Amino acid sequence: MRQSILALNAGSSSIKFALYEFASSEELQLVSRGALDLGDAPKFSAKAADGTLQYDRQLSTNGQHDAGIGEMLNWVERELGGRKLICAGHRIVHGGSEFVEPVRLTTATIDAVDKLTPLAPLHQPRSLAPIRAIAALRPDLPQVGCFDTAFHQTIDPVVRRFALPRRYEQEGLHRYGFHGISYEYVAERLEQISPALMSKRTIVAHLGNGASLCALREGKSIDTTMGFSALDGLVMGTRCGAIDPGVLLYFLLEKGIAADELQTMLYEKSGLLGVSGISGDMRTLEASSDGRAREAIELFAFRAAREAAALANTMGGFECLVFTAGIGERSSSIRKAICNKLAWLGVGLDEPSNDAHAGIISSPDSKIEVRVIATDEEIVVARHSRVMM
Ligand code: ADP
Numbered sequence: 001m002r003q004s005i006l007a008l009n010a011g012s013s014s015i016k017f018a019l020y021e022f023a024s025s026e027e028l029q030l031v032s033r034g035a036l037d038l039g040d041a042p043k044f045s046a047k048a049a050d051g052t053l054q055y056d057r058q059l060s061t062n063g064q065h066d067a068g069i070g071e072m073l074n075w076v077e078r079e080l081g082g083r084k085l086i087c088a089g090h091r092i093v094h095g096g097s098e099f100v101e102p103v104r105l106t107t108a109t110i111d112a113v114d115k116l117t118p119l120a121p122l123h124q125p126r127s128l129a130p131i132r133a134i135a136a137l138r139p140d141l142p143q144v145g146c147f148d149t150a151f152h153q154t155i156d157p158v159v160r161r162f163a164l165p166r167r168y169e170q171e172g173l174h175r176y177g178f179h180g181i182s183y184e185y186v187a188e189r190l191e192q193i194s195p196a197l198m199s200k201r202t203i204v205a206h207l208g209n210g211a212s213l214c215a216l217r218e219g220k221s222i223d224t225t226m227g228f229s230a231l232d233g234l235v236m237g238t239r240c241g242a243i244d245p246g247v248l249l250y251f252l253l254e255k256g257i258a259a260d261e262l263q264t265m266l267y268e269k270s271g272l273l274g275v276s277g278i279s280g281d282m283r284t285l286e287a288s289s290d291g292r293a294r295e296a297i298e299l300f301a302f303r304a305a306r307e308a309a310a311l312a313n314t315m316g317g318f319e320c321l322v323f324t325a326g327i328g329e330r331s332s333s334i335r336k337a338i339c340n341k342l343a344w345l346g347v348g349l350d351e352p353s354n355d356a357h358a359g360i361i362s363s364p365d366s367k368i369e370v371r372v373i374a375t376d377e378e379i380v381v382a383r384h385s386r387v388m389m
Contacts, residue, residue: 004031004083005385006076007378009091010126012209013039015068017046018378019076021083028382032079036068044071046079054079069133087142088134089385091181091377093123093230095147097172102150102384105131105143113145119172122267123230144385151180154220159314162228175232177224179206179214182375186322187219189373197369200319203311205304206375207334208325209237209280213304215311215318223314225307231266234307235300237280240270242303272296282327282334301334305341312345321347321368323361324375332357339370 002023009016015036020028032054034046042059055075059068076085090105096116103109110131117124131143160174183204191198202216211234215223225233225242235241243266251257257265265274273280276296278288285293312318321342323335332354339349339361346367354361362370 002083004080004085005382006085006088007090007381007385008088008130009377009381010130012122012126013037015072015130016378017072017076018382019079020379020382022386028379028386030379032076033378036072038065038068042068044068044075046075065129066133066136069130070137073134073137085141086389087144087385088138089144089146089381090127090131091148091381092127092131092145093148093178094120094127094176095145095149096176099145099147100150100153102144102146102388104388105135105145107135109145110135119176119228120230121263142389144381144388146181146381146384148178148180149176151184152177152214152221152224155223159223173228175224175227177212177214177221178226178230179210179212179224180221181377181380182206182324183214183216183221183224185376185380186324186373187216188380190216190320190322191219197320200369201315201317202320202322203308203315203318204322204324205308205328205338206325207234207304207323207327207331210239211236211241211300211304211325211327213307213311215315217315223311225311235275235296235303236271237282238268238271238273240266240274242307272300275299282331286331286333297334297337301337301341304338308338308342309345318345319368321362321370323370323372329372329374330357335361335370335372342368 002021004019004021007018018033019031021031022028030049032046032048037043043057044059045056046054048054059071092113094116096119098112114128134141134143155177161169162174164173186204198219204214204216206212210230212224212226214221231239233241251262271280272285276285276292278290278293279285285297327334335354336349339347347370348363348366349370350361350363357372360371362368
């Protein structure tokens, strides 16, 4: 009998899913992918592997996970035909120091993952909600968790460390790094494209609503821009990225802003949204003629290039630059702005290839090969989940 795996990727307002099938030693085959949108107008939509719309329905769940997940599971089970759903795999944002490999999700491991919520106060509950919903709705369906932090285990202690009193490091106050599942996918793709490519020193720019860079050497993470939390590093849709800690002290001590209000400001009201005052969505900003939108975009590109140069320094140089995720895959103007700022490091862009979103967008004489690779976090989750079964 053919078997099936459901991979779930919970984000801020939607849960992306992908359903795969396989028989014995076969590679996973995509059956459907789609999303459960839990925003103001909840809906569930799914497309077949060839892009044909299979399902698109408004939900009357008021953004409740259990009802939405229930609808998704019912649909998946109807679509299974003769296949057997053997597990649900999940992308989980924070694995702390404990979870450095995928794990079977049991009551005990779910509780342990929940204990990491203070390290990712907004993201960890979003990761846990569909896990708990499935545990309640289908208690017999095995679940596997894959951690975004796990890929960054290879980062050297000197890169990981904060210059704080040492006892805090033992408490787990160090840089973890995120988007690891996406970086793992890109590293695998580079190896598939050419083993020689994977051996190059590569900077991967995962530019989505959340955004970070990763320095890859031999396919392993050497440095990354996110740190202890998913706030660090680049300017993001609504997150501030790296900021002088003195600013936070100023807000707390001088402005008397409450800690939870500050948290909301840094995670949800800053970044592209905060600077533009218009939107945290890059497409909206690119379409706007408002000068504030332009300033937000300029800051986004400036900071990405600045951090890329810092990662190049960690690796002692680089030979390959990869753009991925929503903005990285689709915004030729952001790629151009970042590449132009890195021209002094040998990045040369081929504008027609960039405008066409080609696989290789560097010019023939560029010292750095620049690529666009569409990320696929769900297949990484599904592959790990299969191994855990
Ligand atoms: P998430 O981190 O939620 O998975 P995505 O990787 O889907 O996010 O990226 C979302 C971002 O990509 C948004 O800022 C969106 O505006 C941007 N984006 C998507 N398509 C385009 C496009 N064609 N041009 C510019 N930006 C785009």
